Amino acid sequence: MADTPMMEMRAITKRFPGVLANDNVDFDVRAGEVHTLLGENGAGKSTLMKILYGLYQADEGEVLLDGEPVVIDSPTTAISHNIGMIHQHFMLVETLTVAENVALGLPSSKGAFTDLDVVSDHIVELGGKYGLDLDPSAVVWQLAVGQKQRVEILKALYREAHLLILDEPTAVLTPQEVDQLFGTLRQLTADGRGLIFISHKLHEVLALSDRITVLRQGRVTGHATPDGATRSSLAEMMVGREVKLAPDKPDVTVAEPALVVSGLEVYGDRGLVAVDDFSLEVRAGEILGIAGVSGNGQRELAEAIAGLRAVTKGSIEIAGTDVTNNRPIEVRDVGLAYVPEGRMKDGCIASFTVSENVLLVDHRESRFLNRGLFDFGAIREHSQGLVDEYSVKTPTLETPVRSLSGGNIQKLILARELEGTPTVLLASQPTRGVDIGAAEYIHERLVTQREEGTAILVISEDLDEVFGLSDRIAVMYEGQVMGIVDPATATREQVGLMMAGVRPELSP
Amino acid sequence: GSDSESAPEGFRIGIVAPSASNDLAFTQSIVDAANALAGDPEILITDGTFVVEDAATAIRGYAADGVDLVIAHGSQYGGSVEQIAQDFPDTIFAWGTAADTFGLPNVYAYEAASDEGGYVMGVMAAALSETGNIGIVGPIEVGDAKLYVDGFKAGAESGGANVSVVYTGSFSDVALAKTSAEAFASQNVDVMSGTAQMVVGAVGVAVTEDILWFGTQSNQSELGDIVVASQVYKWEVVLEQILADINDGVKGGRVYEVNLENGGEVIEFNDDFDLPGDVKSLGEDAIDGIKDGSISTS
Amino acid sequence: MSEFFTEAVLIATIASGIRFAVPLLLAGLGEAYGQRSGVLNLGVDGVMLLGAFGGYYTVLKVGNVWIGLLAGLGVGLILGLISAFITVTLKADQGISGIGVFLFGLGMSDLLFQRLVGTPRFIDTFPRIEIPLLGDIPWIGEMLFRQNLVVYLAFLAIPVSMVVINRTTFGMKIRAVGENPEAADSLGVSVAKVRYATMLIGGTLAGVAGAALAIDLGIFQQNITNAQGFIAIALVYFGAWRPLGVMLGALLYGFVNSLVIQWKTLGIITDSWSDFAAMAPAIITILALVVVATRFRAPSALTKPFERGE
Amino acid sequence: MTQAGGSLRVSSKYLAYLVPLGAVGFALLVATIMLLALDASPIEGFRALFRGAFGSTDALIETSLKATPLLFVGVGITIAFRANVINIGGEGQMVAGGLLSTMAALWLPDMSAFIMLPTVLIMGFVGGAIWGFIPGYLKAYFGVNEILSTIMLNVVAVQLMNYLLRQPLIDPAEIERGTRIPQTERLQEGADLPLMFGSDRLHIGPLLAVLAAIAAYILLWRTPLGYRLRAVGQNPDASRYAGIPVKRTITLALTLSGALCGLAGAVLVFGSEGHRMVTDGSTAGFTGSAGFNGIVAALFGGLHPIFTIPASFLFGGLLVGGLSLQRAVQVPSALILALNGLVVIFVVSTDRYRQRLRDQDARRAALQTVESEPAGDRGGGDEP
């Protein structure tokens, strides 16, 4: 490794209205190394990287490349300094082809006209070198998630990125795809490129990194190297206290099946079968976790159960009532509560107040009405009760939820859904994108609810969560159940293989 | 023409009209007439009030301001005039083009016998047409436009021509008027006429396709040497009669008309168009016939 | 009926349908550029009106129709710039600010006309150009190749636009910005610049469309476009945001109009039905919108102002 | 729901309401320049404008009458916009409401006002509702862009009006006379909007419009239905998730919006000087462009039914005053139209700024109380 870092950020400070997203942060990368940024949600990782990539401007501090101070005021500048970024959310134009997405914004060898043939050739060449196999003429929306990821990497390589920022590139990949990606990344460091890696998955961090820097509340709170750290030591550095990675679960005697799904077939948005001959039972008093890589039909399954997506075959029963293809409101009336995966998309209305969001599902109920008009007294009382019980931190009940933190919004949704003890609780990614603190709290609530006899179906991509919470784990792959395992006896590796489509009986 | 009657000292006239006061057509004809009055009355104009309720506001505004004579120059203003005239019994109202004073003592109505001029020009059109096909472009089949079109058609048919009429359905769609004229051109039409503001679109086609044109509501000679003649309104004939009444102490309840007979309607020939003498005399015969009642325009 | 099938009448119906389509085609094409980049410009009609006045007045003063057309282009360019400033820089609601531009154009063009011209006067119109050889083809020649230069230019703009949108780097940026501005932005494509450019193209074409309309008619008057700008916007949806589709829509609209008129003059459509005939284009457009809406997707970012998270 | 907050918020909130006034001020500045260019005295012009709008009882009455359709339409637009539906079809919906109520008054036997007046108002409501339902249904179930379908339906409505007033509904006297002005006969007196305060002009239209605004306010913020309308407007996904019938609600939003515009049409007919329906062949000839201007009034009022009341009166005053400005300094009416457009442009151009002021306010308040919390994830990102 060279002595001068290829990139050095010094004393970076960035403020958003009311938030100190980066506070005097120092960070550097040397050629040929992977330097990982670790931190809770909202710690300021993406912000720091967006500053480096020219999407945001730092309020204070400077950036040095090869020892020279530079001003990076736009992505164009960043690209011209050979910096590439793989964003946390895919930055792809779905209606364009792979080659077009790669060529976008670059000068063409044919002047004003596109030179997609040249681009395609180079894509194939690069793909061959780094194991990024892709058809340059495929339209992006037709690609699988892993392939889209490869397009993102190709975009950066095509621009000759020497410094590559990868903001949570593994969040949506199968363990096998992760391995493949890591292979590619190691090849890149071997070429002398510097990588910045961001991930919440501590075992990945330990496997890939050369150095680790931990951010908390916008500040650097520690440094580590993989050989001197463990998962729990890293977690502690992130949160600032000892963390319970799994909740305590008292024994509960399970009762009758409350949710019965049999032979379910559901189509996805693209008109393909997303849930395929899927059967499952969840009994009152148990938590069934569904593990799987995103995009394997979990979303469609949840929506079908909630009445939001048409079922083409099979049936869904809740507490003995057939609710197949019922309207969402009818399914709820039978006793379903649903914490959706898209917190801001489905779970709440960002511009509505806390009180109004509490009303989202129940606004028709007579207890909130007085001669047909809202009874604001009753509504306030009810909302205050939930806010207090679930310790939702909000200045007032009239605050738009937009200005609450993610964890608090999630708690609010949970409070709303668990109110009145549902027969079945369907929780999709219940702690995705929330603080470890809030996640701990949410896990405790789910366990409490289980004790009260609710049948709980938790869908999560976070294996730690699935293992920590579930009484049984069902693994979902390409719309089907690959098998159901006991978390007490199963290993992560087994589950990982099942998530990749390997049936347990076939595995050694 | 009658002897010009002079407006009383300090007389104020308010005009409310739907289109622009320099439109070379409907509105300009009344504005020019008012300006031509003797005695130099003060003329106030609210133009472009194609919204009936806005016109009503303006009419009421003039009445409230103490204007002596309020001219509501638009058939569609009738309902408003009827109402407002009752609220301002001391103000004199003139409503055109129309024939109804609602039995009110302070409302005049005035109209144009546009069928008469239409008929005369139709007769000449038939004589000028070599193909025998004549086309007329109208806006919507109502009021003054319908009267003119019907008169023109009757005149041309009396001369043995084959007449087709198209109402574009709009007073304003110039492009449609143009398309209509193009349709006529394809059907061997060699003489056209038309009325309302959108008709300029048709005149344009007449110019390029060398089709003869008869105009109405104002002198359109300057539009080109394909223009044979135009029917022109001289509303001062009506206004002078109203002034005469006022000077005599009568304040309304009468209906006046401009027509060929009283000189309120004039056929103006285009000097640049070489009109054969026999055709011109056919036209003059028609004028005489209408004046003496021997020809009916319908 | 038989009269309709005479050669001359059929040819004239198609030829005048084509001419009728030209302003719609130009304005619609310009609007398509904007919408492909994510900007809905409802002010097209206002721009057309001012372009029409600019073109008319210039020809009246200068006497040259081509300078008049250029004047319309200039007016459109300026208004395109203003519209871009309103919607891209100030990020105003696109639908409503467009209505504002429309009302302004409607009033301003009339005001200028009344003050500067007053009495309507005819101006020179575009000379017809007969294309050698092609113009001599029976039927086809008369329908297609004895038009004025603007007609040819307008139809030439279609393949040019197809190439620009589908085969150039600029076109790729337009499509990207209309679909996913964040992604384009992350690759250093300036969303604002691309949208300014498409708005300028749109404004320019709308201005030219207006000038072409007025010069072709040889006259100006209040509201001369008679809402053609709005029809042009509808045609963009009708044509599913593709230049060729816009052209087909404009031609269909032009043909329906000239057919209805031709039938009226022949007495095939009687006057009592003429109001319904006048509804036809609007109803056909709505029906077409239903079909297009179920088959094609609008650019994802259409009507959404872009703001880089900060 | 009502907002409570510290002094900082209040001042910022007032500022937010001042922004559109600033926009009007700017438009007036442009008007001054234009008047000067037209050789008219701006001072005299504005004096006439103000006098004509608010300077006397008569002026106030005219302004109220002009504001009435603006307010109805503005309230209708507010309901639609709150459900995130852009209704540009106010013009056509007014025509539809005017036509249906006119038919009722024309074809039903003469009846007392107690029966006739509610009947024609309901018919106006229904006529507009039908004209709003069509684009609403097409949007909800076929994804047809409502901006375009409503514009197209304006065209259809005007032709329908022209046909009906020329043929089946025309005043028989017009046929007899041969003048064939496309207008109905004077409609039955039972349908006349009653006059208020002993005025011979001021009918109950303004009162009805204000009541409609209050009703819309109650609907939107005090009832489950209004809650659903707003929820669907803010987040259709979350609404669907919560069991709200999204498509039906979108359809309903445009239907209700159209219905209020239809009421505006009915009030125009039965409150008109002539007590009849007339066409000059264009929509604006009947509506006075209230279908467009009502949008401006609604925006002015911050898409809030109650604030739309003063906004409509202000804007109505501008229009009435514009007429008297024209009379006083003899400028073409096109000037008013152009200014109208400028006001719209300035108001929407500053809208973003106004929103930012409001947001800042809310965020600041949220932060004051949550300072104890970690900087975590404000804005609630929900992605991995």
Ligand SMILES: Nc1ncnc2c1ncn2[C@@H]1O[C@H](COP(=O)(O)OP(=O)(O)OP(=O)(O)O)[C@@H](O)[C@H]1O
């Ligand atoms: N554009 C913005 N405007 C206002 N606040 C922002 C903006 N972007 C980020 N923030 C805030 O800055 C803080 C840091 O956010 P950042 O996205 O950098 O976190 P992160 O570490 O990447 O979290 P995650 O793990 O969820 O991706 C958070 O409180 C966030 O809410």
Ligand SMILES: Nc1ncnc2c1ncn2[C@@H]1O[C@H](COP(=O)(O)OP(=O)(O)OP(=O)(O)O)[C@@H](O)[C@H]1O
């Ligand atoms: N009775 C049913 N049979 C089959 N599928 C149904 C049925 N009811 C609902 N669904 C499915 O659930 C989805 C959501 O229904 P929901 O009632 O929320 O629709 P919506 O968008 O509110 O429409 P609408 O406003 O017409 O009720 C539907 O799109 C449909 O796929």
Ligand SMILES: [Mg+2]
């Ligand atoms: Mg991040």
Ligand SMILES: [Mg+2]
């Ligand atoms: Mg439903």
